[in-house]
Amino acid sequence: MIKLEHVTKIYPGTTSPAVDDLSFTVPTGEICTIVGPSGCGKTTTMKMVNRLIEPTDGEIYVLNERGEMQNVLEMDPIILRRNIGYVIQQIGLFPHRTILQNMGTVPKLLEWDNTRIRSRAEELLDMMNMPHEFLDRYPHELSGGQRQRIGVARAMASDPPVMLMDEPFGAIDPINRNLLQNEFLRLQQEIKKTILFVTHDIDEAIKMGDKIAILNANGQLEQYDSPAKILSEPANEFIEDFVGADRTLKQLNLIRVEEVMDKKPFLLQSTQSVEEALQVMDEEGQDYAYVVDSDRRLQGYVSRKDLKEKSGWIDEYTTTAATSLPITMNLRDALSEMLMVDYSTICVVDNRDRVRGTVNTAMVQEALMETHSSGKREEV
Amino acid sequence: MEEKTSFWSRITFSDIVDWTLIPILMIGVVISVYIWLLLPIEPGSMEANIIGDPVSGFSNVWASVLQHLKLIGISSVLAILAAVPAGILITREGFRDFADIILGVANFGQSVPSIAILALFMGIMGIGAPTAIFALWLYALLPIVRNTATGIDEVSADVIEAARGMGLTNRQILFDIELPLSFPVMFAGIRTASVINVGTAALGAFIGAGGLGNFIITGIPLSRERMILIGAILTAVMAVMVDWILGKIEDRLVFRRE
């Protein structure tokens, strides 16, 4: 848990505060994203937690391993920082040290022995899906995305309960960023850290945050809430502007296909005969049908036109499906996928490629209407 | 008229300090040398024979200063005349391949201490000012060649491509784009070379080239501290002033470029 109480920062030589009377609490095990226009003091807020910047006023508490709320302003900043993971946008890996030495920075400061540091580093590489050979490489031998993973791993080296991340994926190209975000979310499911996550990108904030804190240009907190609430019930015009006119569309980010899909879809077995298939399709009134094998793995689809006046087994007439959606995909990505192909219905598969349901644009629309109306209803 | 006012209004206190501190300090040092070192010389003493005395005047000191300036002036000007074209040449297409070799040889030569260069050329060319000037000239070449080449190399390829795209000829690109842009770097090399020359010229006295070094090298064996100090302080003042003047010119050039 991280708790900020009336935190204010006024830089010397300025009169207006960079961060103004900020109070919010990040529950244990959740990610709180801080977002706002540039110069709104979001990085300042974060750096006050590990006291790279000293607050002018207010109190900050962090829950330590022993389950006590500690006032960070009363702690030795060096000790404090060793117990808080810290990831920055430029990564800041030490170029003269190997990956192992980089990851071992904090453990070394905490005087762990070398074997423990090495095994911890290997464990972290496993977590990041990276090979152990990387331990003896130097940062310049790694790609940008790999370096970023190492940066995150380094921050987790001593297993701190709290982590601070300052635009950790900001310097990475969009494709890799998406990948890293997903990977990190999956990891967070396991490690359950309390994370303060600074970003300037509202989409990233919505995607990564369990809670979002939106600051305005004067460093004041405009709204602190869950992403769904912020999208459906922006507190004021500033939030509405900041979130953007497409906030309805953004809500799709928060819904996974799993939640809206047809869980009992109409499917054909590849072992069925053509006659049988045609008969079933007639009954259901479908022109197309997806075909699966005995293990429910997706084989492709058949159309009534192809089957007409044919005989034999339908797998002879199966066309490979152009796409399918992973079950964890959010609706926004799913929708753009659907618009790209000409299918009315797309299969949703799990990570072993088994069909778990189907989804079509009507279902997406329905889900949207639902969140919208629920928001409306709560407003009344 | 308007520009004039804006020029004066742009001058701040720190500018004034920046422009006057070193010259005032150095003038102070020179006046101190005059009062405490030159004026007390007794006419007829050995020092008076070499330096001069308040009665007969200090024409020897003045002549040494001029000789020193002559040594560094001639060698630096000749070095610029030879090194700037050479520096431009080794950045031309077709000569570029040779640049590394030429700069490598020059770098190698620069590592040889100046006193060794002077002694070597004394053996070949005999004693006197020409030998000293030749050695100073040789020694000043590298910084200028290197900085000219670096300066031109550092002009961004985009700028040159843009110029070429607008239809400038190679010669126009050299004179209108590359040289003006590389001038500050080139000038920094000239400054370095000139300041080194002031010190090396003082060593020239060993091979009979005259200059302020004469007072030092005559004073040391004779244990005439006054003589040593006059030579040493005036040489140091000259080095600092040459550096300062060229530094100010360099600042102006960089300023204009912005």
Place this chain on the structure above:
Amino acid sequence: MPQKEENKTAFIGFWQGLLDDWMAVLTRPNIETYIRLKERATSPKIVLNLALLGLVIGLYVLTIQPPAFIQTDSLLLDLGRLIFYTEADFFILSLILFVIAGLLGGTGGFVEHSYLLSLITAPLGLVIVAFLFVANKLGLTLAAIMNPLSSIGITTIFIVLFGLYAFLLLLFALEAAHEMESHQVIYTIGAVLGSWGILRVIAMFAAGEDNIITQESAFLAEEWARGTLQQAILGHLWMVAFSVFIAVVIGVVMGVLITMPPKRPSVSHLFFLIPLGVFFLIWAAPKGWLGMGIADPIMEISDTLDIGLTRAAKGFFGPLLSLLSAIVRKPAAVGMIGVILTVILYALLLAGESASELTLYIAGIILTIPSIALFGVFIGPFSIGAFNAVVALTLYAQLPILRNTYTGIKEVKPEIVEAGRGMGMTEFQLLRNVKIPIATPVIMAGVRVSVVMLVGIAAIASYIGNDTLGDYIFHGIQRVQPLRYYAGAITVAVFALSMDYFLGWLQNRLTPEGLKGRR
């Protein structure tokens, strides 16, 4: 009649073509020009080019400076001879170049090759001869032209520039004639120059007489046998090493201090300031109850060590010990320098980064002061000898180190420092584990500059009474013994170059592995 007319136009065309080729070489010196001219190579043109040059040289030589080897029985005969010599010299040189170029992978034919070379030799030779001729007619002798101090001294520079120009044209011509890579061209010319040098040396030895090389090596061997050369080398080495050692410590500390945030003065500082001050005072007190009490025993010990070891270990540590004893012998000066240094370092500790600009500015100014002047100024307080030299050398050496330490640490990327700080490193840990390792290559570059500079200055320090390699230079100049000052100049140069090379290697060794692969 038409036949004759045709001949006439062909004759004019031939001359016009030759002139065109000259102009092309002089006005558009680049590869394309040479490749184009290659097509037009014919043997008569080469011979004619050289004949023209020979004619002009002949006229110049015969009218202005008739050399002894020409018997002036008939002007025409002499001219013919000179033309023949010119042609022969050219073709011999051209043949040598051609053979070496061929060995190195050149593909051009001899005629093309020679034609391109003659196109350089002839016009440039004519220009230079014309230069000399005009200068002579103006009443200037060759000696006057060669004297850069004379009013026409600039002529020399033009001739040197012409030489440089000709050299570059030669590179192009070879490149075009043989379609070679530029490094092959360099090797070709290098091979010619190298073999010429080797032939010269062989010729010198073949003559069986004493020459400069045998004389010089005999001189060096004699000095070595007497042990004076080793002494000078060791004196030089220890003086440089000792000064650099102190300079590295002080320079790096100062360089680091001016990158740190400013500190408030606190009472705890007195715990080290007061003892340090007392120490220097006691040390410096000339007749105090502890002053000589400390200095004397150290002096005695170093004196006995000095004598004992010099005799025992053939003086390897001798120069170092005499340096140390020279320092111990001046307690007052050491105390004074200690106090000044403490004050400066403490001031820098308090001021931190805010003093960086001023410090570097002052350092820059001190570096411009000529070494001989600094030695001279220090004669007042420190008199002559090793102490003076070590102070001046240390002062010089620390300036590049200070500057490079500052730059090296400042160049460490801010995000790397922030990452370290964010992970809970103390300022000292940050410095020791992150900033200094990353700055090491830059600091080492500063040390390298310092050492190479000091090798030269230590030679000059000989003039204020130190036994270094400079002894040879100064004694040689005083006694007018070229062998002696050549010995000094050569050993000092070799010393400087080998130090440069060694430190370059060391710099590479000390660069952290992870920093090497990056640009």
